Amino acid sequence: MDEWIKVAELGKPFALKGEVKARSLTSFPELRFTKGRKLLARQEEAKEGGKELTLRSYRASGNALTFLFEEIRTPEEAESLRGLSLYIRKEEAPVPEGYYRLEDLKGLSCYDQDGNLLGTVVDTMQNAPVLNLVVEKKEGGRFTVPFLDKKFVLDLDLESKKIVIQVIPGLL
Numbered sequence: 001m002d003e004w005i006k007v008a009e010l011g012k013p014f015a016l017k018g019e020v021k022a023r024s025l026t027s028f029p030e031l032r033f034t035k036g037r038k039l040l041a042r043q044e045e046a047k048e049g050g051k052e053l054t055l056r057s058y059r060a061s062g063n064a065l066t067f068l069f070e071e072i073r074t075p076e077e078a079e080s081l082r083g084l085s086l087y088i089r090k091e092e093a094p095v096p097e098g099y100y101r102l103e104d105l106k107g108l109s110c111y112d113q114d115g116n117l118l119g120t121v122v123d124t125m126q127n128a129p130v131l132n133l134v135v136e137k138k139e140g141g142r143f144t145v146p147f148l149d150k151k152f153v154l155d156l157d158l159e160s161k162k163i164v165i166q167v168i169p170g171l172l
Contacts, residue, residue: 003089005090006085007093013075022066042084108156109162112165113164119136
C-alpha cells in the first residue's frame with residue numbers, strides 16, 4: 001500500500017450540503033487541499049482500507065477547516081465521517097525547502113557539536129510555541145532539544161539520518 005500521511009481530523013457535519021468540520025494537521029493547507037484532490041478517510045488505527053474522497057471545496061479559519069466532498073451530499077453522510085482521519089499520499093505532499101515532516105525526524109542519530117553520538121530522536125513534542133525533539137540517550141534516559149535552527153540545531157541531514165545539536169549546560 002502507498003505511504004499515506006495524516007493531514008486532518010474530521011469532526012461534525014456542518015450545514016445542509018454535507019460539509020464536514022475538521023482540524024488541520026498540516027502547515028500547508030493551501031497545498032494539500034486543492035479542488036479535485038483525492039484524500040483517504042479512515043480510522044487512525046486502521047492501516048488499510050478507508051473511503052476515498054474527492055475534495056470539492058474547502059474553507060479555512062486558522063486550524064479549523066470546512067470540507068465539501070464530491071461523494072458526500074447530505075448531513076447524514078457527513079456524520080458518517082465524524083472521528084475519521086484524513087490522509088494524502090506522501091508523494092503528493094512534498095515539503096517546501098527548509099521544512100520537515102515530524103515523522104521524518106524520528107530515528108535521526110543525534111550528535112553534539114564535537115561529533116559525539118548522544119542518542120536517537122524518538123519523538124517530537126509541541127509545547128508553548130516551540131517544537132522539541134525527544135532524544136533517547138545511548139546510555140539510557142531522555143532529554144529534549146528545542147527545534148530551533150542555528151540556535152540548537154546546527155545541522156540536519158535526512159539522507160544520512162543525522163542531526164547535530166548545540167549542547168549547552170543543563171541540556172543533557
